[in-house]
Amino acid sequence: MDQEIYRAYLDILKEELIPAMGCTEPVAVACAAAKGRELLGLLPERCEISVSGNILKNAKSVIVPNTGGLKGLEAAVAAGVAAGDPAASLEVLSAVSKERFQEIGDYMERHEIRVLLAETGENFHIDLRLSAAGHSARVVVSRRHTNIILLEKDGEPVFQAEDEAGGADGAADRRVLNIRDIVAFAEAVRMSDIESIIDRQVAYNTAIAREGLTGNWGAQIGKTLLSHYDGTDVVVRAKAAAAAGSDARMSGCQLPVVIVSGSGNQGLAASLPVIEFAGHLGNSREALYRALVVSNLVTIYQKAGIGRLSAFCGAVCAGCGAGAGIAFLHGGRYDEIAHTIVNALAVISGMTCDGAKPSCAAKIAAAVDNGIFGYKLYLAGHQFYAGDGIVTKGVDSTIENVARLAREGMHKTDREILSIMVENRRI
Incomplete structure (x- = not known):
């Protein structure tokens, strides 16, 4: 793999996968x-x-x-x-x-x-x-x-700072990201280069998910999923783990989370479903860590074109990332992962962000389910094609269409959401 791209991808992971409390x-x-x-x-x-x-x-x-x-x-x-x-x-x-x-x-x-x-x-x-x-x-x-x-x-x-783009924490250029290179990097990366980063993500995010499933946090979306659906089903457990982490985090839990794209909720949604599936499948620690590299980078790639904050719910990006990571765990590579992402983006790319709050846990559960469904749809031999709505030829082009939708098309939506929320604040 090209060493310049290798270093850039490693820098992106180091910059993005950092701890935050709250x-x-x-x-x-x-x-x-x-x-x-x-x-x-x-x-x-x-x-x-x-x-x-x-x-x-x-x-x-x-x-x-x-x-x-x-x-x-x-x-x-x-x-x-x-x-x-x-x-x-x-x-x-x-x-x-x-x-x-x-x-x-x-x-x-x-x-x-x-x-x-x-x-x-x-x-x-x-x-x-x-x-x-x-x-x-x-x-x-x-x-x-x-x-x-x-x-x-x-x-x-x-x-x-010399300009607003580069301040005290000048960031690596996200424009180098693409799905083919993400998969290649996940296969080639030395474990010694990612071990400490992913170790912390697994430990922190698993701990807060456990707290969300045992404590009485928020709307208790994670606990509700396990009690009202088949808790032995790995898909239910994957959704519940990610939602439970958000239940706790949105309601003031003091445990830290390793974030992705500046978001703890995206960090939870991108990691916990992959961790749950790895345990279910009996994957090795190395296989899990490489799959988490895929999930994290796919999430970051999508959000890079959208921006840190927008009217577009970032859990959708992380759910797609989780679906891609789960496909990797099953042995899928570029084709399987590309189809998983496109299938998932074709379904709930219109989910809006109306602020951080307890209901984010439910949106995470829906986004994770959507990402997993994107992979299952591919396994069933089905897919969405270029011309089906915003889907176009090539996974990277479809990701750019979604970024355009979120960045430009939902700009007015963002203003209306804020206006409604400000009005509600006065009630």
């Missing part, structure tokens, strides 16, 4: 707040945060972990400012003790935290301004959850 949008806000307080050098008297619509959408209905059950952007800002660790990235709140929950709540009550909707063309944008004792600090994050593009102290730049 829903990544409010946690990204908490990260910015912790960094801002560090820059300011004292507790802010006033906070003003301007965010893109999708940040607002994804922070509205989820519990910010380690806050005692608080929700929303104000809670994320307060937690980051009052108790966050600026060096811990997306685990910024992981070390907050119960004794500090009251401190976070008190900060929210006693200090002004103003939330504004940013006028920006970026789907991911955070602009946080803090002030106290005549001093000010500003943190701007754009495009990716940890991509700081501007740090200011008292109006003077401390750090400024």
